[in-house]
Amino acid sequence: MNPEPGICTVNTCDVPTQEYLCHHCTQELQEAWDQIPPLIPVLEDISRGHDVAFYQPTAEGRGSTTGSRPPMNLNAYQLALNLRQALIYTPAEYATHSDGWRAHTQILEWVHHADLMVNGEPEDAESKANIARYKLRDIQPMPVKQLIPWLKDKAGIELTRKQIQRWHERGFIRRHNTTGHPTYHPKEILQAHAQRQNI
Numbered sequence: 001m002n003p004e005p006g007i008c009t010v011n012t013c014d015v016p017t018q019e020y021l022c023h024h025c026t027q028e029l030q031e032a033w034d035q036i037p038p039l040i041p042v043l044e045d046i047s048r049g050h051d052v053a054f055y056q057p058t059a060e061g062r063g064s065t066t067g068s069r070p071p072m073n074l075n076a077y078q079l080a081l082n083l084r085q086a087l088i089y090t091p092a093e094y095a096t097h098s099d100g101w102r103a104h105t106q107i108l109e110w111v112h113h114a115d116l117m118v119n120g121e122p123e124d125a126e127s128k129a130n131i132a133r134y135k136l137r138d139i140q141p142m143p144v145k146q147l148i149p150w151l152k153d154k155a156g157i158e159l160t161r162k163q164i165q166r167w168h169e170r171g172f173i174r175r176h177n178t179t180g181h182p183t184y185h186p187k188e189i190l191q192a193h194a195q196r197q198n199i
């Protein structure tokens, strides 16, 4: 794969190397690779529906050309599988593979997408909260059954009943009634969602 032995195989790099990845690219791969172990269990939770992806594409989001959003086929399940596979070799081992550039490109991309899915972009959370805020004045607390479709419809946020329950147990949101089905205020849910990185 390396037409010119002794040069880093990464497309944008032409640093001389005894292997197929130069020291700099191996180090870059190492930094991405080190982020993989903590990302996998969260992605698996998201794919099983136990947790919610920070970034949920909305109808308007589809076809967006911002370029920083994960493509639809890179769902949480597939990403977790890819990242598990990526851990089979260490960055130092990838550097000895003749197609080391491929691992370098793919792993950096997967980690970037996984990080977006798990942690989101700060401005993303903020803009979602802003969109919702101006409509929130007249909104009353509502039962979960009503809340879940409301959040999906108004804020493009998909939460599960279980997750709302967990946020309540952890004190991130308050229950607004004392009898019957519990009701929660969408505003508090949105605030908890926006701060999800810290939860």
Ligand SMILES: [Zn+2]
Pocket: 008, 009, 010, 013, 014, 015, 021, 022, 023, 024, 025, 026
């Ligand atoms: Zn390089």
